[in-house]
Amino acid sequence: MYHKKHLIFLLPLLFISLFVFSSSNTSYGAELPDLTNTDIQAPDSVYAGQSILVKITNWNTGAATSDDAGYKDTLYLSQDTAIDDSDQILYTNRQTAPREANTPLNLSIPVLIPADTAAGYYNLIFVTDSSKELSELDEDNNILSKGILIQRDTTPPLINSIDPAPGAFNVGSAKAIKVSFNEDIKTGNLWIDLVNGNGAKVAYTTAISSNTLTITPIHPLPQSLYTLTLHPGAVTDQSGNPNSLIVSSFTVSIYRIDIIHYGTGGDIRKNKLVYKNLPKTTLTNQILAAAKKGTPMVTFGDGSGPRVMVVAGVHGNEVPAVIAAMRLINNLSKTSIKGTIYVVPFAIPSATARKSRYWKGANPNQVANKPGTPTNKIITLARQFNVNALGDFHSTKPRGVPGKTSILCTRYPTYESYKMALSISQQTRNSLISQHQAGASYPGAVEDVCNLAGIPAVTCEVKSRHNTVAPGSVTSSYNQMIALLRYMALL
Numbered sequence: 001m002y003h004k005k006h007l008i009f010l011l012p013l014l015f016i017s018l019f020v021f022s023s024s025n026t027s028y029g030a031e032l033p034d035l036t037n038t039d040i041q042a043p044d045s046v047y048a049g050q051s052i053l054v055k056i057t058n059w060n061t062g063a064a065t066s067d068d069a070g071y072k073d074t075l076y077l078s079q080d081t082a083i084d085d086s087d088q089i090l091y092t093n094r095q096t097a098p099r100e101a102n103t104p105l106n107l108s109i110p111v112l113i114p115a116d117t118a119a120g121y122y123n124l125i126f127v128t129d130s131s132k133e134l135s136e137l138d139e140d141n142n143i144l145s146k147g148i149l150i151q152r153d154t155t156p157p158l159i160n161s162i163d164p165a166p167g168a169f170n171v172g173s174a175k176a177i178k179v180s181f182n183e184d185i186k187t188g189n190l191w192i193d194l195v196n197g198n199g200a201k202v203a204y205t206t207a208i209s210s211n212t213l214t215i216t217p218i219h220p221l222p223q224s225l226y227t228l229t230l231h232p233g234a235v236t237d238q239s240g241n242p243n244s245l246i247v248s249s250f251t252v253s254i255y256r257i258d259i260i261h262y263g264t265g266g267d268i269r270k271n272k273l274v275y276k277n278l279p280k281t282t283l284t285n286q287i288l289a290a291a292k293k294g295t296p297m298v299t300f301g302d303g304s305g306p307r308v309m310v311v312a313g314v315h316g317n318e319v320p321a322v323i324a325a326m327r328l329i330n331n332l333s334k335t336s337i338k339g340t341i342y343v344v345p346f347a348i349p350s351a352t353a354r355k356s357r358y359w360k361g362a363n364p365n366q367v368a369n370k371p372g373t374p375t376n377k378i379i380t381l382a383r384q385f386n387v388n389a390l391g392d393f394h395s396t397k398p399r400g401v402p403g404k405t406s407i408l409c410t411r412y413p414t415y416e417s418y419k420m421a422l423s424i425s426q427q428t429r430n431s432l433i434s435q436h437q438a439g440a441s442y443p444g445a446v447e448d449v450c451n452l453a454g455i456p457a458v459t460c461e462v463k464s465r466h467n468t469v470a471p472g473s474v475t476s477s478y479n480q481m482i483a484l485l486r487y488m489a490l491l
């Protein structure tokens with residue numbers, strides 16, 4: 001019944017239409033194009049200042065192709081459904097490609113809702129052939145509109161995440177910093193500071209993609225603490241609300257593990273007292289894996305000065321210093337330093353694994369002047385790297401030599417050995433044991449061979465019986481290492 005009723009109403013209309021065409025445009029009417037919009041899609045609500053995509057489906061429902069002269073499309077933002085001078089033009093574009101009869105054209109139009117738009121209900125009104133240049137079958141079906149709620153965003157953009165995370169350690173040197181907000185952002189005053197641990201500014205480039213600001217240092221970052229500051233208004237949200245002050249720090253750590261001498265490899269895990277006291281980290285595991293092959297050395301820094309070498313485990317039956325060296329390595333991997341630190345935590349891993357003082361029947365601290373020995377190799381590298389100071393860390397049994405927690409040095413020929421020992425002694429309150437001439441009492445000792453070669457060196461001892469860890473001895477040994485690094489201005 002419903003359909004029949006409609007037909008009855010439509011039939012007279014059809015006759016009227018035919019009559020209108022036959023009376024005005026008898027010969028051309030049916031061959032005109034007719035543009036009409038069949039669909040308009042856009043978000044139902046939007047913030048002023050935000051960009052949106054408006055999708056239009058436009059058909060030529062006429063019988064003819066539109067001509068080459070083309071026509072213009074316009075998208076308005078209006079507070080009502082009619083177009084007048086108060087309406088804002090969001091988009092206008094000339095279509096020059098001929099439009100074939102009975103074909104659709106899909107348009108995806110990115111438009112910016114002006115940031116100063118007052119809140120309220122509006123209409124997006126799309127008008128095809130808005131200048132009425134085209135002769136169409138029907139000139140009155142060119143408009144389609146959609147309602148849209150425009151709101152004002154008065155909330156500043158807030159941080160979603162920062163990568164590297166605030167306080168992050170072990171950040172790689174080629175890291176790009178990403179600051180993500182809870183909404184899309186755009187360029188503000190871009191007042192951004194990236195400074196290293198010495199307060200020096202680091203050069204960078206910036207890029208913004210939707211809600212993320214990416215800050216890319218121009219050069220790889222050397223090992224250091226870095227602080228990123230986004231001053232207020234560095235970026236804004238789409239409505240122009242500025243970010244609040246953002247400050248975040250992270251640490252770039254660069255280290256490498258090398259095997260500097262083969263034929264000394266050993267499984268440190270076999271020395272249960274040593275192993276149980278080591279920090280349980282990936283870095284520790286990497287070093288222990290390297291120690292199976294030979295003498296491992298961990299380097300922090302890129303070779304720039306000041307350069308300091310820390311050596312432990314020359315005597316495989318001395319436990320506190322090797323544990324302290326491994327703690328030092330693990331802590332350095334999370335710390336910013338100025339310069340380069342070479343740490344040899346196990347001079348002879350096989351001797352530490354066997355809990356033995358000797359290597360191939362010799363006391364390693366009496367053969368550092370003999371080519372081919374692991375201690376000689378360490379000194380050769382120290383010369384090669386042009387290190388400014390070397391500390392050799394041991395432990396001494398009570399009533400042994402020196403028998404007490406102490407810092408040993410010589411004044412001649414490298415007086416700096418004495419100055420260094422004096423400072424470490426003052427910082428740690430450990431005894432200072434100073435001898436006049438390097439090589440006189442202990443020829444072939446690491447410290448003496450270094451001092452004779454012009455590399456300022458000290459021997460640091462903590463009191464602990466062989467193959468034991470006396471209470472506090474690891475901390476004492478560690479503090480001696482830190483005192484050396486502080487004296488050399490690396491920390």
Ligand SMILES: [Zn+2]
Pocket residue numbers: 314315318365394395
């Ligand atoms: Zn020793």
